[in-house]
Amino acid sequence: MGRQITSNQELKRERVYNFYLDNRKKGKYFTYSHFKDEHIPKSTIYRIIDRAEKGIGADRVQGSGRIAKKMTQKNIKKLTLMFDHQDGVSQRQAAKEFDCDHSYISKTLKKKTQIRAMKKQKIPDRTDLQKKQAQTKCGRLLRKYKNHLWVIDDESYFTLSHSTLNGNNNYYSSDASETPPDVKFRLTKKFEPKLLIWICISPLGISQPYFQESGLAVNQNIYLEQCIKKRIIPFIKKYHSDNNYVFWPDLASTHYANSVTTFLKKKNINFVQKNDNPANLPECRPIEDFWSILKSKVYQHNWKARDTEQLQERIELCLKKLDKVSVQNLISTIPKRLDNIRRNGVVERY
Known part of the structure; x- marks a missing residue:
């Protein structure tokens, strides 16, 4: 049983990789021409082709991407402490503290943590x-x-x-x-x-x-x-x-x-x-x-x-x-x- 594909990016890499192997005799440009209409960057297609040439597989090695400079693991923990179980915190204020755009804060919270924005519920103001x-x-x-x-x-x-x-x-x-x-x-x-x-x-x-x-x-x-x-x-x-x-x-x-x-x-x-x-x-x-x-x-x-x-x-x-x-x-x-x-x-x- 083959490996399960878990994301669209992995699926695209797998498709380009296998397509090139099946059509290697037609050249690299043939593979590029086939996938360029799907708006996959040219550099990405040729990188996958290069992996196929070297026989190292379509899977991206974990940790091989660009190294985070602003939202490091330390800063992600700091961001989590700032937002988790809190109210009145602002993504824009957090963005100023981490010197980034507030959309990057939103993206980090969504993809790197389990924190989600939730609406406050009304409850009666009861005495003890x-x-x-x-x-x-x-x-x-x-x-x-x-x-x-x-x-x-x-x-x-x-x-x-x-x-x-x-x-x-x-x-x-x-x-x-x-x-x-x-x-x-x-x-x-x-x-x-x-x-x-x-x-x-x-x-x-x-x-x-x-x-x-x-x-x-x-x-x-x-x-x-x-x-x-x-x-x-x-x-x-x-x-x-x-x-x-x-x-x-x-x-x-x-x-x-x-x-x-x-x-x-x-x-x-x-x-x-x-x-x-x-x-x-x-x-x-x-x-x-x-x-x-x-x-x-x-x-x-x-x-x-x-x-x-x-x-x-x-x-x-x-x-x-x-x-x-x-x-x-x-x-x-x-x-x-x-x-x-x-x-x-x-x-x-x-």
């Missing part, structure tokens, strides 16, 4: 007490409601445009001066209109959404009347009449206002008590992922709304088209997420 309590409370919820279906609610803001989605903040042009203004500029307003949407989901379905213009806070009265009475109660009656469920709101003060908890108890709604509810733990609440899915649908292909009415219509349409099964399966991951925190605690590593 919250981290300590998370493990205990997740274990408590898991034991207490291990045979229940989870019903969770949340709210999120939608703007008329959403350029922070991947792809929506880029444009392509061969000449920026010729690009239309509506393509290369994004108009921003100091107070851009926003639309708040509240929704409740469980492994069995999605509730009717509640929409509210920005500027109006969802206080305990709005939450009780619009969310609890008009949407959560009908949702539970429709999908969870067997009472095999638990309603899990987040720890917002509005959600645990006396008027709200008193009504929930009066209606015999099984909900997570405030003392059992872990604080600042969005990784256990997959409704956060639900918002990402919905926003990617709403703002697909860089869609923009002219006003909040059009935005609401768009959101309602996207909600109808959502794959309900995948969304419901998302909610079904809650026990696994809780168990992960119970076992490992809050691991702030992604």
